[in-house]
Amino acid sequence: MGKPSLKSRKSSRIRKKNRKFRMIKELKKKEEVSDLQIQMQDFKKTVFDTGENILNNVEQCSRENNNLVEWLKLYDKQMKDYEKEIYNLYLRLYFSPQSSQQPPYQQPHQPQQHQPQSPTFSSLADYFKVKNNRLYFIFLFFFKSLAGLLGFASR
Secondary structure (H helix, E strand, O other): OOOOOHHHHHHHHHHHHHHHHHHHHHHHHHHHHHHHHHHHHHHHHHHHHHHHHHHHHHHHHHHHHHHHHHHHHHHHHHHHHHHHHHHHHHHHHHHOOHHHOOOOOOOOOOOOOOOOOOOOOOOHHHHHHHHHHHHHHHHHHHHHHHHHHHOOOOO
8 A cells, every 4th residue: 555645644643733732731621620629628728727726716715704704703702792791890880889999909008099080970871971982992902903913004
């Protein structure tokens, strides 16, 4: 047999060349798809890790907030106990006879000095005015010490 014709040889080369281009395009598409799949997996892993970190931070903040709430409940309970104690002491002071009011810290061998007397109240309204002023200073001291314990700087 003889050689194929020039046209046949030329079209054969063109078909071969076109096949090569199609194969190269298909390989490039497959490479792009695999690269995109790898990028997607990396992205999913990054999102998962970041989400996990965010959840850990939220849990930590939640624990800290719960701890602060417990401390505030404890301080609130202590303040209420102190209020009751102060109220009872003021009532005892108000209703105690004036003649038996001697400071317990006085020692008998010291010479008698002018001691400020406990206040006498003409009415319960006067008593509660004084009580509220004293409670205000106690609360102010308490909140300043609480702020110091929690690390808030007073300005």
